[in-house]
Amino acid sequence: MSGTDMAFSGQAITGTASASPAGLRPVLLPWLAGPAWLAAALVTHYWPDADDFPDTNLLAILFGVVGIALLIGAALRLLTVRAPWLIVLGLGLGAWEIAQAKLIALPRPFFGTPQDLLDVFITDWHRLGLSLLHSLGLLAVGYAAGSLSGIAVGIGLGRSKRFRYWTHPILRAIGPLPPVALLPLAFVLIPSSWLAGEALMALASGFPAAILTWSGIAAVDPAYYDVARTMGARERFLTFRVALPAAMPQIFVGLFMGLGASFAMLIVAEMLGVKAGLGFYMQWAQGWAAYPNMYAALFVMSAMCTGLITLLFRVRDRILVWQKDGLKW
Incomplete structure (x- = not known):
């Protein structure tokens, strides 16, 4: 193989490395924020509550609206910097919903549910x-x-x-x-x-x-x-x-x-x-x-x-x- 061929081969390898998963991560992360919130919405709506909590359907709608808005933001390339935090926030709210509203893993009333917090802002x-x-x-x-x-x-x-x-x-x-x-x-x-x-x-x-x-x-x-x-x-x-x-x-x-x-x-x-x-x-x-x-x-x-x-x-x-x-x- 000639030196020129080796040079082109090295450039090809470098280009492939730049298109590796590490390089694609900033492009893919904004598209994961919306699904994280939509997953929280599905869990909130379809997984039955362990008790009679208020505003569960309204909370699911809010999660869904935020998820759709984040998908639109990803399409408009508005979430490049904030995407990791938005993903963690959506997954965190979903985990909180599962732990307290669905399983009551922590003692009440000291630890409430997302529905409880939403109800306070609605009623008080x-x-x-x-x-x-x-x-x-x-x-x-x-x-x-x-x-x-x-x-x-x-x-x-x-x-x-x-x-x-x-x-x-x-x-x-x-x-x-x-x-x-x-x-x-x-x-x-x-x-x-x-x-x-x-x-x-x-x-x-x-x-x-x-x-x-x-x-x-x-x-x-x-x-x-x-x-x-x-x-x-x-x-x-x-x-x-x-x-x-x-x-x-x-x-x-x-x-x-x-x-x-x-x-x-x-x-x-x-x-x-x-x-x-x-x-x-x-x-x-x-x-x-x-x-x-x-x-x-x-x-x-x-x-x-x-x-x-x-x-x-x-x-x-x-x-x-x-x-x-x-x-x-």
């Missing part, structure tokens, strides 16, 4: 929606007040020696305390449980915002201030046009940390003092052994927290355009 959506709105309102006020106060305190710590002298010891004494530990004292000193919850959420979000703002301002290169002063800049310009923009990456880290701390404080406050919101809804559901309602509240809470973090990331990417690809969510 109004109370869940009101709880979500209350939690969002409580979180928005406390987090915004704490973040803005923390940024202001951080600016003072970074730009004023006198302010730092008087404020830093107080911050070191109170800031590291878990806000949950101050909950009984807050309910005694503040007559309104709503205001007490807001104050503790403000403390939870304010401390990391203050520390990270201070750190960001302290890390600004002094040469920036010198250049601005030579051009006639005053203290106000140095603070808001030099120090604050340069500290923005650190400030957003503090805002993310404060948001997570505010989430935790929100649920504790609603469970123990503020008799409304998703935390109170979860406590009510547990008291009545309505565990599907509790799981539905957890699902809504997860969606709320994920949505707010995503929104904060969008704001960060808009402001810090040069760092857009440095941190993902």
